[in-house]
Amino acid sequence: MPLAPTPPNRGKGRPTTRESASASLGAILNLIRLGKATTRQELERESELGRAVVSDRLATLSEIGLVVESELGIASGGRAPRLVRFRTDLGCILVATLDQSALGVGIADLSGRLSTEHHEAIDLGADARSISDRVVSLFDWLIAKHAPTMPVWGISISVPGPVTHDEETLFLEYTPSFLPAWEGFPFVETLVERYGAPVWLRSSIETMTMGERFSGAGQSVRDMLFVKVGKRIGAGLICDGRLHRGTKGAAGLIGQMPVQAGDRTSTLDALAGSDMIAREGLLAAQTGRSPLLADTLRRGGTVGAIEVSQAAQAGDPASMEILGLSGRLIGHAVAMLANMLNPDLIILSGTMAQTNDLILAAVRETVYGESHPLVTRDLIIGKSQMGSSAGLVGAAMVAIESLFDPACLKDWIVQASPLAHPLFQSVRQTCGERKTMAMARPAEVPGIPAQTGSAP
């Protein structure tokens, strides 16, 4: 991890408290931010710092505006303590989820609470520039409506595939590889330059897992396995409360695991994903094995994975068999992971898992049947209730957790804004230069396409 430049000390004498105490300032701020301590007494107990130090750090945090200490709490004998509160309205987080067929955007405060969200249909196969322009246009609308005077502290984007990276960095200064069609397009640079805020890119599995961890069923668990079932099948893993990304950010690609169904051996994606469900459903409709789906075809409708899922929920035997097979194959893979990881909770998500109960039932049956009794004794397996919102909420939490990570926080806390982080200042300049170069000399900048059309 690159080290941020150290802020210069004062010319003479000792450094100020602000300069020398950023670690304890950060520790106290995070206790307040996460609601682990809301009074001076609780801060002393949780931080294991002395009364004078806590008092000094609180005064500093109040002075620079990160916390407020005003409301009175409940007295436990004697004077009622003052409550300390983190100011979640100091900045906002812009979030977006890019899916194969839908774009979601939202704006969150610094607790990760969404003020609003909007979803619309897109074709991710269209050119990267038009989708990037649409994201920018919607972000502009969100800012104008909800935060016209509030600085953007971070932008977090969820994308369909894994976001690979060669080394962990505090702030992205170029667009990492995430989809072949976006290769070379300066998406991150565009956003950093326009909004002057750091950008995070994560896979949809990672952001949905974070959303479920912080706002869904995973709020009170330490270890959680999140499985998204769609065209691709992927897993997100929360270990000891933190997202496990893997060395290259590609953890959880369980859709690549080989599985066997009858005499066929292929990947889990191919034999249990929504493409298989749609294909088998169409076949059942055409051969008349499913009267319900055959009727849908006769009426001029289409038979896709959603229709098969709805038919299964309505009791159509052929559709139930297709989804049962998908669920059992997913269950085998999940059981293997459960035996390895011993999670508290397994959550199934994605359109296929959320539009019917059959996949959940088949996964439960398989996992309970194939796992060690100790693994399943207190294990809960359920469906996500968050839908596409999990991705947006999780994206916001990716940015917030990164901004308030002690390694990042220590270098901006005394300036009271992550936008003043020395490393981000240099990243911002680099992004601006790359963008300017792309506009001025498109042909001479490898991998960066020329700018066309008008800015939104």
Next chain:
Amino acid sequence: MTISGLGPHGERAAPAERIALTETDIAAAQEARFRVAIVLHTLSSDWAKQQIAGIMATFGDCATAVIEVVDCGFAPEAQIAALDRLRGEKPDAIISIPVANSAVAEAHRRVSKAGIRLLLLDNVPTGLLPGSDYVALVSADNFGLGMIAAAFLDPRLARGAAVGVLSYHAEFYATNEREIAFNKWMMTNRPDVTLHVRKFDNIQAAGSDALALVDGHRDLGGLFVVWDTPAMEAVKALRRAGHVLPVSTVDLGREAAIELSSDGLLCGIGAQQPYLQGVAVAQTCVLALLAKQTPDWVALPGLAVSRDNVVESFQKIWRKQAPREVLVSAKLVTDHGGR
């Protein structure tokens, strides 16, 4: 007709057939004799009256009793008080239009936590989730309505024209969708057009806000207002000030229908089908009470209403005769003056 938009959490719209009641469903509901309460933003608008009519007709068939219909007067405090009070009545379900966003979110969440099935109309406070916090949202395809309104304004706009967008200040899913869709349609189909947005806080302020928009941009060639009542306030204010510019909006209220038919400033309307939305929410409610699977979002397509089809559209939407002024404008009756 297709649904253009996505639901509040990115859901795909379920077709109305998905929530149709079978004879078995109706018989089961009649046996169960459910009790339902309704909490609306207002009871005075035509839209609200038609929603209620659709709900009542469907519940009537199912022997489901409506124990109370509350008018919140657009006030979040009134809605919170009503929901908290109704929880004590222990109805089987409550149908509600959240009149605000975060202000009323917790009051709605308390309803579901009390074991009462919650059905939402038109708006979902941010953070409330289908399945856990409410059963389903039933609304118009508001994204599609915004696109219809944009398409109506398009032929009236000169190349390079400026267009005003009068949007609602409050956080409301339906009006947000209309505004975003209008903007997107213009950016996609008329990139030469420049949009100028102004927000109004309440219906009464819409007229002065429209004038401020025109005064701030003297080259304004058209105006979009996110629903008909403020649109009519804007039309009246513009007319008083001597401004003539085409206006498009959403919802075919009585005044808007008269204005549209008389070749006034209104040039076209994207209209909801409130009666059918009322039917849809009542059907979804009955299915949920019978423990049947229900979709997260049920959406009904909007209708494109122009001067040419305003009479039949009015009848289709409001299930009653069009106002006499509309019939006169359409030359379907003779104007005897003052009647």
